[in-house]
Every structure is written in C-alpha cells, then in structure tokens.
Amino acid sequence: MxxxxxxxxxxxxxxxxxxxxxxxxxxxxxxxxxxxxxxxxxxxxxxxxxxxxxxxxxxxxxxxxxxxxxxxxxxxxxxxxxxxxxxxxxxxxxxxxxxxxxxxxSDQHPWFQEALAAPPGSPERDRFVFRDGIGPDGSQPPSDWQSKFGGPAWEQVPDGQWYMHIFAREQPDLNWHNxxxxxxxxxxxxxxxxxxxxxxxxxxxxxxxxxxxxxxxxxxxxxxxxxxxxxxxxxxxxxxxxxxxxxxxxxxxxxxxxxxxxxxxxxxxxxxxxxxxxxxxxxxxxxxxxxxxxxxxxxxxxxxxxxxxxxxxxxxxxxxxxxxxxxxxxxxxxxxxxxxxxxxxxxxxxxxxxxxxxxxxxxxxxxxxxxxxxxxxxxxxxxxxxxxxxxxxxxxxxxxxxxxxxxxxxxxxxxxxxxxxxxxxxxxxxxxxxxxxxxxxxxxxxxxxxxxxxQNGEGSVLTLYRSAIALRRAHWVGAGDLEWHGDPEHPDLLRFTRGSLMCAVNLGTQPLPLPEGEPLLHSDPAHTGELGPDRAVWVDTAPR
The missing domain is CATH 3.20.20.80 (Glycosidases)
Known part of the structure; x- marks a missing residue:
C-alpha cells in the first residue's frame, strides 16, 4: 500500500x-x-x-x-x-x-487514582483540572461550566476539591498545560x-x-x-x-x-x-x-x-x-x-x-x-x-x-x-x-x-453501496473540481459535474428528465427513464 x-x-x-x-x-x-x-x-x-x-x-x-x-x-x-x-x-x-x-x-486510570490519593496542589493532581469550590465552605462548583451529558462539569472529591469533566463524571478532563x-x-x-x-x-x-x-x-x-x-x-x-x-x-x-x-x-x-x-x-x-x-x-x-x-x-x-x-x-x-x-x-x-x-x-x-x-x-x-x-x-x-x-x-x-x-x-x-x-x-x-x-439482490441497499463504491473508484476519484449546473426552472435540482461525470439529485416533488449521457448508476433501480423525487443519478456526459 x-x-x-x-x-x-x-x-x-x-x-x-x-x-x-x-x-x-x-x-x-x-x-x-x-x-x-x-x-x-x-x-x-x-x-x-x-x-x-x-x-x-x-x-x-x-x-x-x-x-x-x-x-x-x-x-x-x-x-x-x-x-x-x-x-x-x-x-x-x-x-x-x-x-x-x-x-x-477514565476515573479508573492509574493517574486519576493517584490524583485522588494525593493532596491538593500535588503533581498528581496537576495532570487533571482540580479546583477549590466557591462559597464560604467550598461546597459550590468552581464555575458554571456545564457537562455535555447534563449537569455541572464538576465533581467533588472527599477532601473537598472538585475536578472537571466535560462529559460523564467517570471521565475526568486531562490538563494539557501539563x-x-x-x-x-x-x-x-x-x-x-x-x-x-x-x-x-x-x-x-x-x-x-x-x-x-x-x-x-x-x-x-x-x-x-x-x-x-x-x-x-x-x-x-x-x-x-x-x-x-x-x-x-x-x-x-x-x-x-x-x-x-x-x-x-x-x-x-x-x-x-x-x-x-x-x-x-x-x-x-x-x-x-x-x-x-x-x-x-x-x-x-x-x-x-x-x-x-x-x-x-x-x-x-x-x-x-x-x-x-x-x-x-x-x-x-x-x-x-x-x-x-x-x-x-x-x-x-x-x-x-x-x-x-x-x-x-x-x-x-x-x-x-x-x-x-x-x-x-x-x-x-x-x-x-x-x-x-x-x-x-x-x-x-x-x-x-x-x-x-x-x-x-x-x-x-x-x-x-x-x-x-x-x-x-x-x-x-x-x-x-x-x-x-x-x-x-x-x-x-x-x-x-x-x-x-x-441483500444480494439488485435492488438492495447493500448492492447500491457496493456499486457506488466501485464506480466511485473507477470514475469519480481524480475526476476534477466540482462545477455546479443550476437550473432556474428547477431550484430543487442539485446538479454538478466533475470532468465529464455528472451527479444529479432531485430534491423536489415532481419527476424530471434524466440528464443526457451514459447512465452509470441510479439510486432507484426500478426507475422508468426519469429522475423521480428524492432520487439521484450518475451520468457520464462525454460524447460517445
């Protein structure tokens, strides 16, 4: 390779x-x-x-x-x-x-276990983000920072300090200043x-x-x-x-x-x-x-x-x-x-x-x-x-x-x-x-x-993916830059070329004619010679 x-x-x-x-x-x-x-x-x-x-x-x-x-x-x-x-x-x-x-x-990582066993201000705790709490007794989180998984991004440990976790409490954040x-x-x-x-x-x-x-x-x-x-x-x-x-x-x-x-x-x-x-x-x-x-x-x-x-x-x-x-x-x-x-x-x-x-x-x-x-x-x-x-x-x-x-x-x-x-x-x-x-x-x-x-039949999703990936490698890789071909009469039609290859996607509600050229792949194997709503097609537009 x-x-x-x-x-x-x-x-x-x-x-x-x-x-x-x-x-x-x-x-x-x-x-x-x-x-x-x-x-x-x-x-x-x-x-x-x-x-x-x-x-x-x-x-x-x-x-x-x-x-x-x-x-x-x-x-x-x-x-x-x-x-x-x-x-x-x-x-x-x-x-x-x-x-x-x-x-x-993880809070089970050896480093974090060492941090829990070490005192505030220690090198072991400096690998993470430990801070004292706020309020008269330090019982409130050090800041209003919130976890992506809900609730404060801080968890208190037995000695009163708090450590930061953007995600779950079992996922203490590492200190990349260290x-x-x-x-x-x-x-x-x-x-x-x-x-x-x-x-x-x-x-x-x-x-x-x-x-x-x-x-x-x-x-x-x-x-x-x-x-x-x-x-x-x-x-x-x-x-x-x-x-x-x-x-x-x-x-x-x-x-x-x-x-x-x-x-x-x-x-x-x-x-x-x-x-x-x-x-x-x-x-x-x-x-x-x-x-x-x-x-x-x-x-x-x-x-x-x-x-x-x-x-x-x-x-x-x-x-x-x-x-x-x-x-x-x-x-x-x-x-x-x-x-x-x-x-x-x-x-x-x-x-x-x-x-x-x-x-x-x-x-x-x-x-x-x-x-x-x-x-x-x-x-x-x-x-x-x-x-x-x-x-x-x-x-x-x-x-x-x-x-x-x-x-x-x-x-x-x-x-x-x-x-x-x-x-x-x-x-x-x-x-x-x-x-x-x-x-x-x-x-x-x-x-x-x-x-x-x-899913080995012609109309299956698996067959579509296999065909799309194979044709992609054979035709689209190295095909060149993307150029749009807009159609003012059909604003819900996405159509672009890369070299001689065209991809057209109908995001509207009415069927449209297929682009001219040699069809390579249609998202609907049962199509009737048109580009129906919510369907896509690949076409090689090079003259034959």
Missing part, C-alpha cells in the same frame, strides 16, 4: 466495535469478530476501517473512558488479536484508523503507529485546552448544547481554544516521521469558518464535516454547505470529508423521514412515534444521499449498517439503555443507543448472526429482513 495520500479520496468504514460482530458469544462485538467479517468489508470496497475505542475501560461511556491507552480490553481480545486484524486487513488493501481520546480518561500529559500521548501515538495503524481519529479535538486563569470565566450555561454542536460565542474557556493547535502541530510532526506517514482526522465541534484551522498543512489531515451530516434535505442548504466546506479548504493540502451517520447521531435513513426541525430528543422519548417516521421517504432519500456523497471530492465515511439501510431503533426499553447521557440526565436525554444496536448478518441465526448470545442491546424483528444475507 504505497500511496502516501490514500486518505484524500478514501471510503472509510466506521466500526462501533461493541456492535459489529461477536466472535465468542458473550454478546459484545470484538476484534476477532471484525477479522471474521473482513470478506464483507472487502466486498463492499472500502479503503480503511475506523475502529471506536477498544482499549481497557470500565465502559462508562462505550469505551471513551480509557483506563489504559496502550492495550486491548479483554472483552475485545488482546494485542495478538489486534495485530492479526491489522495484518489481515492490510493483506486485503484495507487500512486501519483507531480512535485516540485525548481530552479525558508537560507530562503531552509527553505521554506522544508515547501512545508511537505505540500504535509501531503496531501498524495507518491513522487516528482524534476525539474532541477542539476541547483539550482550557483557560484555567483564576477566577474561572463563566459561560452562562451556553456550553450545554447538543453533543458536537459548535460552542456559542468566541474565546470560550474550554472549547476551540487556539492552544489546541500547538498539540495538533506536535502530533503532525510525529505522524510525518513514519514512512509512510500516518494520518489523523479531527472530531471538532466548531463553526464551519473555524474548521479549516484544524487542517492547516502542519496540523491534522482532515476534519469531520458535521454540517453536512446535519444539513436538511434541501437543495439550497446542501449546496451552500458543500460550497462553504470546499471554499474553506482552498489553498490547503487537506481533503474534505463527508459523512451521513455515525455512532452519536440518529441514523440518516430515519432522519430523512422525519419532519424538518423535529425535536429529535422528544421524538426518541416517544419511542419513534411522535411524529411518525415516513420510512419509505427516508429510505428513498438515504439511497439518493449516498450517490450525492460518493460523488463529492474528498473522502467519504460510512457508518456500519448504513450499507444495510438500517434505521434508528427508537423504542429501546429504558432498562436496556447504556448511554451515560440517559443516566446522567435522569432520563431527560434519551441518548445514542438507538444507532448502536448490533448488526444483523444472517437472518436465520440467533442474534441475526451477530453472535450466539443475546446482544448487549436488543435487536428489533425488522433486523431479519435487513440482514446482510438478505
């Missing part, structure tokens, strides 16, 4: 490890389970896999509470299993990207690079540095926004601070020291204007485009988001990235079937019934959206199960919910478990082929008809 810039136009498949495939029957997905399903991933045609955290963890937040950054949790296997996966994936030309979680660790923290993460990056990984997804890349000058500045609660929404206001005390770029530059030097260089993609919940700062030529290679993911099914808004995303990267070597779903968001088949601007949390609390989902509409739009996404310049990230057309599971019973958002908010936030339900592989096997035991989250009866074993 000699291509040093492979990430620029890759199709990357995100694996939520707990929910992909269970090889040992304990109800939890694992590393050998991924290895066992590499034939599916190779057949899909993906270039790389992004694995969510599989490190030793108490699993207070699905593994994003890391106890040991340089190991494998026994529930997922061991380092030999990881090396076997890397070797097997590389043999198929598939690269491996892993999560790195630098903003916080040189020991910085040095240890460089060791972690080297460890995994030496173990054969090809890149890293940087969790909360915009949140590592905090303004810790006393007195701590208030936010007036404006940081308690939905997960991964851009922070409100400029010069926020702990979001999107300029100092984070020092770390990204330091990491880029280390990644570039390897041959071939390793890559990194940022999860940065910042404004679209600030996002390019994370992918300057001496920083990270890519940043997730959550604005595209959250964009409504609207021609004008999609075009504006695409244009702004591409314009922000002009003059940079970074490549854009496009994503429709991930492990933190309602699956896009379902989102596209809901009314615009619906309160998603209220909808989840209704069990997915209020308002009802137009699933047929959502699926039609999801099929069109993958053609739009795969035709754009840059890389595309596919979340496990979207190639099967999986919807959100909104009616999980409360007793089954695992997300700390649900528990920390006393049930006010339903959480993200509905997009994390274990995958269906074979319709006629227990757990639909996920594993022999009851999966860690219950699977709905619908999973049988959506299992991979049932």
């Amino acid at each position: 000699p291509d040093r810039d492979w990430w620029r136009d890759a199709v990357v498949y995100q694996i939520y490890v707990r929910s992909f495939h269970d090889s040992d029957g304990d109800g939890v997905g694992d590393l050998p389970g991924i290895t066992a399903r590499l034939d599916h991933l190779e057949g899909l045609g993906v270039d790389a896999l992004w694995l969510t955290p599989f490190f030793p963890s108490p699993l207070a937040d699905g593994g994003y509470d890391v106890r040991d950054y340089r190991g494998v949790d026994p529930v997922y296997g061991d380092m030999d299993d990881f090396r076997t996966l890397v070797e097997a994936a590389h043999a198929r030309g598939i690269r491996i990207i892993i999560d790195i979680v630098p903003n916080h660790c 040189d020991e923290v910085r040095a240890d993460f460089l060791r972690t990056l080297r460890f995994w690079c030496d173990a054969g990984v090809d890149g890293f997804r940087v969790d909360v890349a915009h949140g590592m540095f905090k303004d810790l000058e006393e007195p701590l500045r208030p936010t007036y609660g404006n940081d308690a926004a939905p997960l991964m929404s851009p922070p409100a206001g400029d010069d926020h005390p702990f979001w999107d601070r300029d100092e984070v770029h020092e770390i990204h530059r330091e990491w880029r030097k280390l990644l570039d020291s390897y041959d071939p260089p390793r890559m990194a993609v940022a999860e940065a919940g910042v404004s679209l204007d600030r996002l390019p700062l994370y992918v300057r030529d001496d920083e990270l290679h890519q940043a997730f485009n959550f604005f595209y993911l959250r964009c409504p099914w609207d021609a004008r808004e999609l075009r504006t988001t695409i244009d702004r995303s591409l314009a922000g990267l002009e003059g940079l070597r970074a490549a854009p990235s496009w994503v429709l779903s991930n492990h933190d968001q309602i699956r896009h088949r379902t989102r596209y079937g809901l009314p615009r601007d619906v309160d998603q949390n209220a909808w989840l609390h209704s069990g997915g019934t209020q308002p009802p989902v137009d699933d047929e509409l959502g699926l039609r739009r999801a099929r069109a959206a993958v053609l739009l996404t795969m035709a754009l310049p840059g890389s595309a990230y596919v979340y496990q199960g979207e190639e099967l057309g999986l919807p959100e599971v909104a009616d999980l019973p409360g007793a089954a919910l695992d997300d700390p958002m649900y528990h920390r908010s006393d049930g006010e936030l339903k959480g993200r478990d509905g997009c994390r339900v274990p995958l269906p592989w074979e319709a006629d096997r227990p757990g639909y082929g996920f594993g022999s035991a009851e999966p860690w989250l219950p699977q709905p009866a619908l999973w049988g008809e959506l299992a991979a074993s049932e």
Whole structure:
C-alpha cells in the first residue's frame, strides 16, 4: 500500500466495535469478530476501517473512558488479536484508523487514582483540572461550566476539591498545560503507529485546552448544547481554544516521521469558518464535516454547505470529508423521514412515534444521499449498517439503555443507543448472526429482513453501496473540481459535474428528465427513464 495520500479520496468504514460482530458469544462485538467479517468489508470496497475505542475501560461511556491507552480490553481480545486484524486487513488493501481520546480518561486510570490519593496542589493532581469550590465552605462548583451529558462539569472529591469533566463524571478532563500529559500521548501515538495503524481519529479535538486563569470565566450555561454542536460565542474557556493547535502541530510532526506517514482526522465541534484551522498543512489531515451530516434535505442548504466546506479548504493540502451517520447521531435513513426541525430528543422519548417516521421517504432519500456523497471530492465515511439501510431503533426499553447521557440526565436525554444496536448478518441465526448470545442491546424483528444475507439482490441497499463504491473508484476519484449546473426552472435540482461525470439529485416533488449521457448508476433501480423525487443519478456526459 504505497500511496502516501490514500486518505484524500478514501471510503472509510466506521466500526462501533461493541456492535459489529461477536466472535465468542458473550454478546459484545470484538476484534476477532471484525477479522471474521473482513470478506464483507472487502466486498463492499472500502479503503480503511475506523475502529471506536477498544482499549481497557470500565465502559462508562462505550469505551471513551480509557483506563489504559496502550492495550486491548479483554472483552475485545488482546494485542495478538489486534495485530492479526491489522495484518489481515492490510493483506486485503484495507487500512486501519483507531480512535485516540485525548481530552479525558477514565476515573479508573492509574493517574486519576493517584490524583485522588494525593493532596491538593500535588503533581498528581496537576495532570487533571482540580479546583477549590466557591462559597464560604467550598461546597459550590468552581464555575458554571456545564457537562455535555447534563449537569455541572464538576465533581467533588472527599477532601473537598472538585475536578472537571466535560462529559460523564467517570471521565475526568486531562490538563494539557501539563508537560507530562503531552509527553505521554506522544508515547501512545508511537505505540500504535509501531503496531501498524495507518491513522487516528482524534476525539474532541477542539476541547483539550482550557483557560484555567483564576477566577474561572463563566459561560452562562451556553456550553450545554447538543453533543458536537459548535460552542456559542468566541474565546470560550474550554472549547476551540487556539492552544489546541500547538498539540495538533506536535502530533503532525510525529505522524510525518513514519514512512509512510500516518494520518489523523479531527472530531471538532466548531463553526464551519473555524474548521479549516484544524487542517492547516502542519496540523491534522482532515476534519469531520458535521454540517453536512446535519444539513436538511434541501437543495439550497446542501449546496451552500458543500460550497462553504470546499471554499474553506482552498489553498490547503487537506481533503474534505463527508459523512451521513455515525455512532452519536440518529441514523440518516430515519432522519430523512422525519419532519424538518423535529425535536429529535422528544421524538426518541416517544419511542419513534411522535411524529411518525415516513420510512419509505427516508429510505428513498438515504439511497439518493449516498450517490450525492460518493460523488463529492474528498473522502467519504460510512457508518456500519448504513450499507444495510438500517434505521434508528427508537423504542429501546429504558432498562436496556447504556448511554451515560440517559443516566446522567435522569432520563431527560434519551441518548445514542438507538444507532448502536448490533448488526444483523444472517437472518436465520440467533442474534441475526451477530453472535450466539443475546446482544448487549436488543435487536428489533425488522433486523431479519435487513440482514446482510438478505441483500444480494439488485435492488438492495447493500448492492447500491457496493456499486457506488466501485464506480466511485473507477470514475469519480481524480475526476476534477466540482462545477455546479443550476437550473432556474428547477431550484430543487442539485446538479454538478466533475470532468465529464455528472451527479444529479432531485430534491423536489415532481419527476424530471434524466440528464443526457451514459447512465452509470441510479439510486432507484426500478426507475422508468426519469429522475423521480428524492432520487439521484450518475451520468457520464462525454460524447460517445
């Protein structure tokens, strides 16, 4: 795999490890389970896999509470299993990207346990953000800073001090002003690079540095926004601070020291204007485009988001990235079937019934959206199960919910478990082929008809994804810059070319003629020679 810039136009498949495939029957997905399903991933045609955290963890937040950054949790296997996966994936030309979680660790991490045992002001506590409380007896949190999972971003320890946690109380924030923290993460990056990984997804890349000058500045609660929404206001005390770029530059030097260089993609919940700062030529290679993911099914808004995303990267070597779903968001088949601007949390609390989902509409739009996404310049990230057309599971019973958002908010936030339900592989096997035991989250009866074993026909979502990825590699990669071809008579038609290739998406309510040229792929295999509402087509316009 000699291509040093492979990430620029890759199709990357995100694996939520707990929910992909269970090889040992304990109800939890694992590393050998991924290895066992590499034939599916190779057949899909993906270039790389992004694995969510599989490190030793108490699993207070699905593994994003890391106890040991340089190991494998026994529930997922061991380092030999990881090396076997890397070797097997590389043999198929598939690269491996892993999560790195630098903003916080687990409260069971040895460092935090040492901090609890040490006195205030000690070097052990300086690895984290400890502060005295306010009020006559220090019984109030040091500031108004709020957790993304609900409630104050502070937890009091027995000696009276408080520690900061942007997320769950089991996830204390690390102090990136501390040189020991910085040095240890460089060791972690080297460890995994030496173990054969090809890149890293940087969790909360915009949140590592905090303004810790006393007195701590208030936010007036404006940081308690939905997960991964851009922070409100400029010069926020702990979001999107300029100092984070020092770390990204330091990491880029280390990644570039390897041959071939390793890559990194940022999860940065910042404004679209600030996002390019994370992918300057001496920083990270890519940043997730959550604005595209959250964009409504609207021609004008999609075009504006695409244009702004591409314009922000002009003059940079970074490549854009496009994503429709991930492990933190309602699956896009379902989102596209809901009314615009619906309160998603209220909808989840209704069990997915209020308002009802137009699933047929959502699926039609999801099929069109993958053609739009795969035709754009840059890389595309596919979340496990979207190639099967999986919807959100909104009616999980409360007793089954695992997300700390649900528990920390006393049930006010339903959480993200509905997009994390274990995958269906074979319709006629227990757990639909996920594993022999009851999966860690219950699977709905619908999973049988959506299992991979049932999707080998021409009209299936899986066949559409396989075709789109193969044709993308054959035609769209290297096709050139994007040029829009607007039609004033049809403002709901999105149409652009890259070289001789055209992608057209009808976001309106009336059928339109197909573009002239050689059809390559239609989102609706049963189309009748037209571009119906909520459908997309690829056409080669070169004269024959």
